[in-house]
Amino acid sequence: MGTLDGRVVIVTGAGRGVGRGHALFLASQGAKVVVNDLGGNPDGTGVDASPAQQVADEIVAAGGVAVANHDSVSSWDGAEGLVRQAVEAFGDLHAVVNNAGILRDRMLVNMSEDEWDAVVDVHLKGTFCVTRFAASYWRDQAKGGAAIDRAVVNTASTSGLFGSAGQTNYGSAKSAIATFSIIASRELSRYGVRVNCIAPTARTRLTEHIAMMAPKDDGFDPMDPANISPFIGYLATESCRITGQVFHVVGGRVNLFKPWEVVDSISKNGRWTIEELAEEADRFADVDFGDLGRSDMF
Numbered sequence: 641m642g643t644l645d646g647r648v649v650i651v652t653g654a655g656r657g658v659g660r661g662h663a664l665f666l667a668s669q670g671a672k673v674v675v676n677d678l679g680g681n682p683d684g685t686g687v688d689a690s691p692a693q694q695v696a697d698e699i700v701a702a703g704g705v706a707v708a709n710h711d712s713v714s715s716w717d718g719a720e721g722l723v724r725q726a727v728e729a730f731g732d733l734h735a736v737v738n739n740a741g742i743l744r745d746r747m748l749v750n751m752s753e754d755e756w757d758a759v760v761d762v763h764l765k766g767t768f769c770v771t772r773f774a775a776s777y778w779r780d781q782a783k784g785g786a787a788i789d790r791a792v793v794n795t796a797s798t799s800g801l802f803g804s805a806g807q808t809n810y811g812s813a814k815s816a817i818a819t820f821s822i823i824a825s826r827e828l829s830r831y832g833v834r835v836n837c838i839a840p841t842a843r844t845r846l847t848e849h850i851a852m853m854a855p856k857d858d859g860f861d862p863m864d865p866a867n868i869s870p871f872i873g874y875l876a877t878e879s880c881r882i883t884g885q886v887f888h889v890v891g892g893r894v895n896l897f898k899p900w901e902v903v904d905s906i907s908k909n910g911r912w913t914i915e916e917l918a919e920e921a922d923r924f925a926d927v928d929f930g931d932l933g934r935s936d937m938f
């Protein structure tokens with residue numbers, strides 16, 4: 641018996657990389673999986689139905705249950721159809737893992753409108769579209785009197801949460817997804833829906849050029865994308881209580897982020913003048929946040 645027996649789960653961008661690992665793992669735990677992937681290039685150009693179909697076939701060949709879906713997550717009609725396909729194929733929907741993503745890195749001064757729009761579209765709008773139609777299905781279920789436990793797991797990035805140069809498009813979309821997750825968790829708890837967010841670190845076609853991603857010759861390979869998936873599976877289980885949290889997951893490690901917090905302030909009983917602020921607020925320039933705990937994350 642698997643920990644996700646009978647749970648119906650949509651995984652977006654599941655034809656490759658981290659999402660493929662999620663789909664295979666969730667299916668191995670008994671989930672019925674809708675394997676979504678547009679199948680394009682790392683920069684989002686092109687379409688190819690085969691990656692999603694191959695993963696669905698792999699799951700079925702291993703004795704699991706899966707269907708493929710090739711729609712873009714950022715298509716309004718496509719996202720609605722994706723949720724409908726899960727319900728029509730398997731009779732219900734219990735969890736959505738929003739994972740699809742692309743990269744078009746460029747320094748801000750050179751970034752084109754298209755590079756900005758394409759990245760924000762897939763990540764932020766895609767996460768919104770699929771969550772929106774799943775949430776509306778779950779709201780109808782809850783209003784119909786069903787006691788439900790549903791889950792959304794979104795995908796951010798440390799590039800966004802810490803702010804990497806050359807990725808204003810990607811990083812802004814990714815930190816927005818973290819905030820989206822917190823807000824959605826507050827809105828959807830009344831319907832029995834938990835929403836969390838993870839930032840993965842793993843070796844995929846998007847990251848394999850980075851030296852730290854190199855595979856280990858022997859023993860545990862911390863950058864294997866399959867390492868991320870058990871935590872996704874846990875967040876999707878019925879008994880999990882976690883909601884509204886943002887995590888970083890790498891190898892055998894799960895790091896919980898603390899939300900934005902106030903660390904220093906100035907105040908007066910009235911409105912500031914610029915001269916007063918120049919006197920009092922100048923010290924904010926010297927606040928040093930160090931490496932924000934990044935060195936302790938791996």
Ligand SMILES: NC(=O)c1ccc[n+]([C@@H]2O[C@H](COP(=O)([O-])OP(=O)(O)OC[C@H]3O[C@@H](n4cnc5c(N)ncnc54)[C@H](O)[C@@H]3O)[C@@H](O)[C@H]2O)c1
Pocket residue numbers: 652653654655656657658659676677678679680681682684691711712713714739740741742762766795796797798799839840841842843844845846847
């Ligand atoms: N690999 C890492 O270390 C890392 C780090 C931080 C964040 N992430 C995030 O993890 C997620 C998975 O990335 P990955 O590294 O596995 O990359 P990947 O390129 O291997 O997989 C992403 C998949 O998403 C699919 N996709 C792209 N646009 C789509 C769309 N509009 N609709 C449906 N599918 C679409 C692609 O076809 C691809 O198969 C992304 O959101 C990425 O930003 C990855």
